[in-house]
Structures are given as C-alpha cells and as structure tokens.
Amino acid sequence: PVTGETIEVEVRNESGEPLRLRMLDSRGRLVSDTVIEQPGVVERTRLRMGRSAGIYFLQVTTPTQKQVVKVVKP
Known part of the structure; x- marks a missing residue:
C-alpha cells in the first residue's frame, strides 16, 4: 500500500x-508518465499518483520488455 x-x-x-x-x-x-533515456543498472525515481484511494497500475517498458505492477492506495 x-x-x-x-x-x-x-x-x-x-x-x-x-x-x-x-x-x-x-x-x-x-496519471503520470516519465521517460529515462539513459538509466543506470538500478534506477530510482518518484512518480506522482492520483489523489484518490484505489488501485493503480505501474507500467514499466523498454524497447524490448514490458511489466505491469498493481499498486494499492488505501
């Protein structure tokens, strides 16, 4: 959460x-969209979320891969 x-x-x-x-x-x-052109091996960043409680989805994509993670905001 x-x-x-x-x-x-x-x-x-x-x-x-x-x-x-x-x-x-x-x-x-x-809700938010961030592009990191030259990321490190481990990249840390902050993303804006919606103000409302609920379920959000974080999509992380590269030119060759895509992953989606569910995020819960109580």
Whole structure:
C-alpha cells in the first residue's frame, strides 16, 4: 500500500535500455508518465499518483520488455 501523492520506484535495468514509467488509474487514465533515456543498472525515481484511494497500475517498458505492477492506495 502507498500513502501520500507520490511513490518511490526502483527499477533494475541491466540492459541499459531507455525506460518509460507510466502510472494509470483503475480506468486506464494516465496519471503520470516519465521517460529515462539513459538509466543506470538500478534506477530510482518518484512518480506522482492520483489523489484518490484505489488501485493503480505501474507500467514499466523498454524497447524490448514490458511489466505491469498493481499498486494499492488505501
């Protein structure tokens, strides 16, 4: 669970490919969008979340991979 309006995210990216981190609400609406062109092997960043409680989805994509993580804000 997350409290507050931001979340700290740590992504491991051993390939060094550019990263795109998108936070979507439960209806698929974009809440925040961040692109990191030259990420390190371990990249830490803060993302804005919606103000409302609920379920959000963090999409992390590179040119060759995609992962989605569910985030719960009570």
